[in-house]
Amino acid sequence: MRVLITGGAGFIGSHLCDRLVKAGDEVICLDNYFTGARTNIAHLRDCANFEFIRHDVTEPIRLEVDRVYHLACPASPIHYQYNPVKTVKTSVLGTLNMLGLAKRVKARILLASTSEVYGDPLVHPQNEDYWGNVNPVGIRSCYDESKRLAETLMMDYHRQNHVDIRIIRIFNTYGPRMNEGDGRVVSNFLFQALRGEALTIYGEGKQTRSFCYIDDLVEGMIRLMDSNYIGPMNVGNPDEFTILELANQVRSLVDPQLPVLFNPLPSDDPRQRCPDIGRARRILGWQPTVALGEGLARTAADFRARLMQHA
Ligand code: NAD
Ligand code: UDP
Ligand code: UDP
Secondary structure, rough: OOEEEEOOOOOHHHHHHHHHHOOOOEEEEEEOOOOOHHHHHHHHHHOOOOEEOOOOOOOOOOOOOHHHHHHHHOOHHHHHOOOOHHHHHHHHEEEEEEHHHHHHHHEEEEEEHOOOOOOOOOOOEEEEOOOEOOOOOOOHHHHHHHHHHHHHHHHHHHHHHHEEEEEEEEEEEEEEOOOOOOOHHHHHHHHHHHOOOOEEEEOOOEEEEEEEEEHHHHHHHHHHHHOOOEEEEOOOOEEEEHHHHHHHHHHHHOOOOOOOOEEEEOOOOOOOOOOHHHHHHHOOOOOOOOOOHHHHHHHHHHHHHHHHHHO
């Protein structure tokens, strides 16, 4: 199987490259290194079934592949708000180009969508039939509205051109290789804790998220690609925690004496988020296997090693 992974040098993409290279697929990793890193894929460069292409998905490209995992897009608020217009282009034009490619070569294509399509949800937990509560003109809109449009493009290429599509709605995912500077809560808290700094809680820390360990997410993504299911599929961990609870888990893992610092809550920050994974359980036979404490410990080990390398 020839597999194209866009955004393959990023956090999730590089773990997916690992899995598919190991499975014996011919993997083409495409990335422009906006938020990805050479170090994420350096260990694959000598594999005979791995190839890297430096390319921006907003530009057309012709490749012959059987499957496309389309992940290219900045994913954390700091990065997608750095150049919001470029984020919209990446999400919309990038998905259009990959759909054009999939149509031309009759490849199956999976879009990495996001729980952000539910916005600040009024339904809890969120199932795939909920249409969401998204601010179309806010500072997060460049990301969530453009992912919504990317989903629309996927469905329309399917209905109009019979492209074989899959849509995964990824909920907050964490693990080794997370980008240190991307401001996500798990990487912030763990790096702060390992440096002996105070943990920065935005707002009162009462907002909730559910955190999925990277290996569980990649397993769900591959199962969805291999399934026959057309339409959105939530993949995430339904164990829900307040941000304050997360801070306390990190403190008990690294140093219970660490102070916490309360900072202002960014605008449009969703108050609660938790996936209903009934569909993934039923259709993919998938559910997460790594509990938060275990996943945080594995992630902390990777971050510690990275800090030592830079020391
Ligand atoms: P990441 O930033 O680590 O990876 C994104 C990759 O895309 C990077 O390697 C980046 O360089 C590349 N990229 C960005 N713009 C590009 C462009 N124009 N052309 C080519 N490559 C480009 O983020 P991630 O967490 O690995 O996210 C991967 C995908 O999963 C994204 O589509 C994101 O929206 C989605 N997602 C992630 C999460 C999460 O919790 N990590 C949650 C929901 C959805
Ligand atoms: N495209 C691409 N690679 C391909 C085929 C198409 O990048 O192998 C791009 C193409 O340049 C266009 C987009 O995908 O911008 C949509 O292609 P489609 O054929 O659906 O539309 P059209 O080219 O007719 O506008
Ligand atoms: N957050 C926090 N401290 C941080 C970084 C984030 O309290 O140092 C909060 C943030 O306001 C949000 C939650 O943690 O409510 C998750 O943030 P993240 O950016 O990781 O993911 P997203 O908001 O995209 O779900």
